[in-house]
Amino acid sequence: EAAVTQSPRNKVTVTGGNVTLSCRQTNSHNYMYWYRQDTGHGLRLIHYSYGAGNLQIGDVPDGYKATRTTQEDFFLLLELASPSQTSLYFCASSVTDNNQAPLFGEGTRLSVL
Amino acid sequence: KTQVEQSPQSLVVRQGENCVLQCNYSVTPDNHLRWFKQDTGKGLVSLTVLVHENDKTSNGRYSATLDKDAKHSTLHITATLLDDTATYICVVGDRGSALGRLHFGAGTQLIVIP
Numbered sequence: 001e002a003a004v005t006q007s008p009r010n011k012v013t014v015t016g017g018n019v020t021l022s023c024r025q026t027n028s029h030n031y032m033y034w035y036r037q038d039t040g041h042g043l044r045l046i047h048y049s050y051g052a053g054n055l056q057i058g059d060v061p062d063g064y065k066a067t068r069t070t071q072e073d074f075f076l077l078l079e080l081a082s083p084s085q086t087s088l089y090f091c092a093s094s095v096t097d098n099n100q101a102p103l104f105g106e107g108t109r110l111s112v113l
Numbered sequence: 114k115t116q117v118e119q120s121p122q123s124l125v126v127r128q129g130e131n132c133v134l135q136c137n138y139s140v141t142p143d144n145h146l147r148w149f150k151q152d153t154g155k156g157l158v159s160l161t162v163l164v165h166e167n168d169k170t171s172n173g174r175y176s177a178t179l180d181k182d183a184k185h186s187t188l189h190i191t192a193t194l195l196d197d198t199a200t201y202i203c204v205v206g207d208r209g210s211a212l213g214r215l216h217f218g219a220g221t222q223l224i225v226i227p
Binding site: 096107 | 115117147154155156157158159162202204209210211212214215216217218219220
């Protein structure tokens with residue numbers, strides 16, 4: 001069954017902390033994405049990748065790094081977390097054809113105190 | 114600047130009633146438009162996709178229309194159920210491949226009450 005699994009589901013850290021969010025997909029999809037969702041805004045693209053070792057910059061990349069270690073695994077790194085990064089983070093995967101729906105994980109809620 | 118606007122922001126209906134959600138956008142080009150359902154604390158799940166001018170789709174109690182000239186889409190939910198309580202998100206893709214961008218609306222929060 002197609003799936004996108006995120007971990008952890010919830011994370012609390014302090015300002016300046018180091019956080020890694022993990023995403024694994026078992027769909028054999030080439031593309032993987034990290035989004036953040038904030039109240040009053042649509043999902044905003046942070047980083048994405050079209051294959052292992054590839055990384056593309058999204059629309060709101062400042063303060064975030066990402067790494068795609070394998071076809072299945074995509075990580076989002078916050079090396080010096082700030083309160084403005086408190087958000088709900090979603091990972092998604094898709095095939096090349098955008099007319100097929102991307103599949104989303106269930107989200108990671110991050111709080112930076 | 115927000116390129117995908119959804120209305121209303123929130124909506125309360127009684128179980129069994131019908132409702133209509135609106136999506137207006139300024140994304141160009143507009144290759145396709147997709148509606149997602151997001152249950153509280155969950156990820157987005159695709160309901161339907163519209164691709165062509167004046168497309169209409171139907172998926173059970175959900176039906177959608179697209180007017181590319183007016184850059185406008187509607188999502189109709191008939192005979193609402195309590196499980197329809199969710200946020201409905203309109204997304205416009207500017208290309209037919211993943212090389213394009215997806216532009217997300219902020220969503221309409223639908224609450225269905227008994």
